[in-house]
Amino acid sequence: MKLGFIGTGALASAIVTGLKSVADNDVPVHLSPRNEAIAADLASRFPDVRVAADNQAVLDACDTIMLAVRPQIAHDVLSGLRFRPDHRIISLIATLSREEIAALVSPAERVTKALPMPMVAQRQGPTIIYPPDPDVVAFFGRLGKAIAVADVGEFDALSVATATFATYFKYLDTLHGWLQGHGVADPTARDYVAALFKALAHAPEAAPDADFMHLAQEYATRGGINEQVLRELTDRKLFETFAESLDGVHRRITTP
Numbered sequence: 339m340k341l342g343f344i345g346t347g348a349l350a351s352a353i354v355t356g357l358k359s360v361a362d363n364d365v366p367v368h369l370s371p372r373n374e375a376i377a378a379d380l381a382s383r384f385p386d387v388r389v390a391a392d393n394q395a396v397l398d399a400c401d402t403i404m405l406a407v408r409p410q411i412a413h414d415v416l417s418g419l420r421f422r423p424d425h426r427i428i429s430l431i432a433t434l435s436r437e438e439i440a441a442l443v444s445p446a447e448r449v450t451k452a453l454p455m456p457m458v459a460q461r462q463g464p465t466i467i468y469p470p471d472p473d474v475v476a477f478f479g480r481l482g483k484a485i486a487v488a489d490v491g492e493f494d495a496l497s498v499a500t501a502t503f504a505t506y507f508k509y510l511d512t513l514h515g516w517l518q519g520h521g522v523a524d525p526t527a528r529d530y531v532a533a534l535f536k537a538l539a540h541a542p543e544a545a546p547d548a549d550f551m552h553l554a555q556e557y558a559t560r561g562g563i564n565e566q567v568l569r570e571l572t573d574r575k576l577f578e579t580f581a582e583s584l585d586g587v588h589r590r591i592t593t594p
């Protein structure tokens with residue numbers, strides 16, 4: 339594989355960093371010259387990563403092309419490029435459909451959508467892939483967990499889950515702030531919250547057959563303090579509100 343990036347920003351940087359932390363990888367990487375500073379930094383850190391003269395030079399030097407520009411400029415950038423029939427295209431552009439990308443990269447036909455997270459830099463976290471392509475699955479499998487789906491509806495629904503990260507940290511921040519307000523200074527408060535949720539994050543893997551509500555019930559001892567918080571937040575419709583918010587994001591990403 340000769341891997342090229344059209345758009346060298348935060349996500350491209352995370353993918354290259356994760357890829358180059360794999361001990362036995364020998365994938366040469368060609369980067370588009372924008373963003374100049376990010377591209378120069380990556381090229382200085384890794385010997386087989388180089389910055390191409392322009393976007394077309396990336397295409398000409400590579401067989402596998404990751405599209406990593408922002409959606410607003412994708413049409414302008416891609417429509418000016420000459421793709422080849424043998425190019426394998428992996429679009430990371432979250433809000434453009436596979437069909438829209440396929441029309442822009444013709445005559446290339448092998449077009450996959452992938453939604454990795456910045457955590458691929460540490461080779462962690464899931465990447466959703468649609469439609470399943472064994473080579474793309476193998477690539478992202480080395481950078482965390484690759485999850486391929488054959489149904490675009492599944493891909494869109496899984497994409498909605500990525501809208502919840504900020505809320506997760508706000509949840510931890512609320513707990514952290516409450517601890518500080520009750521006399522627990524940092525670093526104790528922060529360390530405690532971070533270690534607690536790191537440990538809880540392992541629970542689904544440790545009990546692969548248990549669904550999430552089963553895990554919730556395991557902690558919600560009858561009459562206990564976990565049951566109290568769960569019941570009070572449920573009664574106030576916090577979780578219904580959360581699900582409605584997910585519906586709103588789903589509508590937003592599926593409405594043309």
Ligand SMILES: NC(=O)c1ccc[n+]([C@@H]2O[C@H](COP(=O)([O-])OP(=O)(O)OC[C@H]3O[C@@H](n4cnc5c(N)ncnc54)[C@H](OP(=O)(O)O)[C@@H]3O)[C@@H](O)[C@H]2O)c1
Nearest residue numbers: 345346347348349350370372373406407408409430431432
């Ligand atoms: N970041 C994430 O967590 C994430 C997750 C999933 C999917 N995505 C998707 O991945 C794509 C990239 O996201 P990102 O966060 O990496 O964005 P980003 O940091 O803004 O990177 C996009 C890069 O494209 C460059 N660019 C601008 N014009 C260009 C051109 N004509 N030719 C080539 N490159 C050009 C920009 O360079 P300049 O700085 O010089 O303008 C910028 O560095 C987006 O479509 C986004 O939807 C991102």
